Amino acid sequence: MPWIVRVRKKFQAAHYLTDYPKEGENEPLHGHTWMVECHFRVKELNKAGIGVDFVEVERFLDEILPDYRCLNDIFNFSPSAENVARYLYGVIKERFPQLVKVVVWETESGGAEYSEE
Numbered sequence: 001m002p003w004i005v006r007v008r009k010k011f012q013a014a015h016y017l018t019d020y021p022k023e024g025e026n027e028p029l030h031g032h033t034w035m036v037e038c039h040f041r042v043k044e045l046n047k048a049g050i051g052v053d054f055v056e057v058e059r060f061l062d063e064i065l066p067d068y069r070c071l072n073d074i075f076n077f078s079p080s081a082e083n084v085a086r087y088l089y090g091v092i093k094e095r096f097p098q099l100v101k102v103v104v105w106e107t108e109s110g111g112a113e114y115s116e117e
Contacts, residue, residue, distance in 0.1 A: 004100075005040040005052045009061040015071040018078040029070070035105035036061065036088060039115075040098040052098060064091055081106040085114035 014031040021027075038061075042051030071079035075087065085104040093099045105111035 003042045003045075003051050005042050005054075005098075006037060007040075007052070007054055007057040007061070008035055008037045009058060009065060010035050011065040011067040013066055013069055013071050015079040017080055018072075020078075032106050034084075035103075035111070036065065037103040037105070038092055038096075038099060039101040039103070040096060041100045042098055052096065057096065060092070060095055064088070081110065081112040082114070085112045089114045089116075 011034050012031065013034055014029055016029045017027040019025065038057060040052045040057075045051050066074050071084065075083070077083045077087070081104045085102050088104065089099065089102040092102060100117060101113055101115035103111055103113040
């Protein structure tokens with residue numbers, strides 16, 4: 001039976017949604033404490049009993065997460081939780097092929113997940 005290994009990481013970022021709430025208008029700039037949650041499917045453990053090294057994943061997330069930035073200045077898409085989850089999935093999957101899902105929490109009560117399953 002496989003394991004699902006989860007790693008979470010917070011980052012601070014501002015954004016605004018384009019074409020919101022109606023086409024042609026932008027949402028006001030605002031910030032969040034975002035939470036990224038990565039899910040990895042692991043079928044085997046190494047000799048230390050580890051399927052995915054939490055520290056290695058956290059270091060990678062430190063490199064790629066846009067901490068203290070405006071997401072609109074980085075991405076060429078409207079940075080909704082849905083779009084950010086899809087983008088991060090692609091980047092993380094290249095480094096960690098065991099990745100099966102990324103969940104991006106924009107607030108404590110609202111987020112989006114992306115997976116190809």
